Amino acid sequence: MSKTNPSNLDLNLLVILDTIFTERSLTLAGNKLFMTQSAVSHALSKLRHHFDDRLFVRRGNIMEPTPLCKTIHRNIAPSLKTINQSLADRGEFDPSSSKRTFNLGLSDYLCQLLLPGILKIIEAKAPEISIRIMQTTYEKRTEMLQNGKLDLFLGCPRDYGAGVLKEKLFEDREVCVVRKDHPIQGRVMNEEEMADSEFAALSLSESGLGFLEDYLYRKGVQRKIKIVLQQETVIPALVENSDLVGSMAQRLAEIYAAKGRLRIVRMPLENTEFEVSQHWHSLNDSDPAQQWIRSVIKEVATALPPLGLT
Known part of the structure; x- marks a missing residue:
């Protein structure tokens, strides 16, 4: 059987690959996974053998992914995130009981404008939900949607690619x-x-x-x-x-x-x-949880007063 046959790969190794990719460090990945660095190194060796690729190359203190690693991660990250979220929500999203964390790309300007209203709704309707605010450059936003680091981001409409959907706020x-x-x-x-x-x-x-x-x-x-x-x-x-x-x-x-x-x-x-719009990846368009958080943001943005003249 081929090395690349999924039956030959412990799928837990993909979680380790995802964590190394995110942390860019074997030590930090181990800390996040509650594993020793030697255990993470051993897992990486198995991944390298399976894919016949180095996957990560050390540049100083940073583990830089190879082109193949980037391709693999881009394809597996959304699935891993969906699995984790489904397990957390027990397969069904209910904002009143969900313990999901949403990763939102908001600038400090948008945080000041919208975040108080967003938190007010979450406190009232979804007390166990938490959010993580991330600031991103224009150039990184599509990649972060694709690999699951962001659920959505807010900003001026631009050409972010065919897979990115938007809604004016x-x-x-x-x-x-x-x-x-x-x-x-x-x-x-x-x-x-x-x-x-x-x-x-x-x-x-x-x-x-x-x-x-x-x-x-x-x-x-x-x-x-x-x-x-x-x-x-x-x-x-x-x-x-x-x-x-x-x-x-x-x-x-x-x-x-x-x-x-x-x-x-x-x-x-x-x-x-x-214009300020919210953007998300088409892969998550029908996800009930993401639909819910988008509706919360839309509700807060709609309540803003009209833009006046200076």
């Missing part, structure tokens, strides 16, 4: 915040003020381009970016004590402006509106 607009006594005094900065200012900007892309930078690039407009962050809620603290101009989503900017230390100003640009 709400609209927002890119604006700027400045300290109360900033030299820019008008409600809309002029082009000269925009060209002379230094900006604190958000980017969730490995390329360094955020939503606004991508938009400006296509318009042929350049800004002086002093600092780029992945944490949008840090921007107000930087702006409050400097001449920096911070780029933010309007709904978040209004929360900080209401505290009285910052002002909202608009850029001399049109169409800085953007």
Whole structure:
């Protein structure tokens, strides 16, 4: 019989492969599985023999997966997650009794906007359910949906591939915040003020381009970016004590402006509106648990007030 025949493989080894892939460390994988490092190493040797591939290559302290390992993991991870979730839910999802953990990809901006409402519903309807919030770059989101690390993520619609489905939640607009006594005094900065200012900007892309930078690039407009962050809620603290101009989503900017230390100003640009959608993999489209958490997020997003004018 072939080595690659499933009957020749202890399926528990796939759990170990999945854990090594996630942790990128034999020691951490062993800790998570309550196994010694030598036991994990022995299991990895069996996997290598079975697949006739090294599967993981050590790079310093990191165990990097080989191309074959990535392919195997991409195919088995969703199934392993489904099995674990089915066992936890005893084959039937009931939010009132489920002990499932949902992995949600939310930026800090979306956490501040939506997380209190999501937790309120979970506390009332599903007290044993827990959630894990993960921040991701645009480039990693599809992969994390495919390998089961994320149940869903929220963000601006992009081309994430044919297997990723989406649902619009709400609209927002890119604006700027400045300290109360900033030299820019008008409600809309002029082009000269925009060209002379230094900006604190958000980017969730490995390329360094955020939503606004991508938009400006296509318009042929350049800004002086002093600092780029992945944490949008840090921007107000930087702006409050400097001449920096911070780029933010309007709904978040209004929360900080209401505290009285910052002002909202608009850029001399049109169409800085953007949509926020929830995205999930088509493999999980019919999963009752995922349908439920998507409905919770939709309910909270629908309750947001309409986007006003600044």
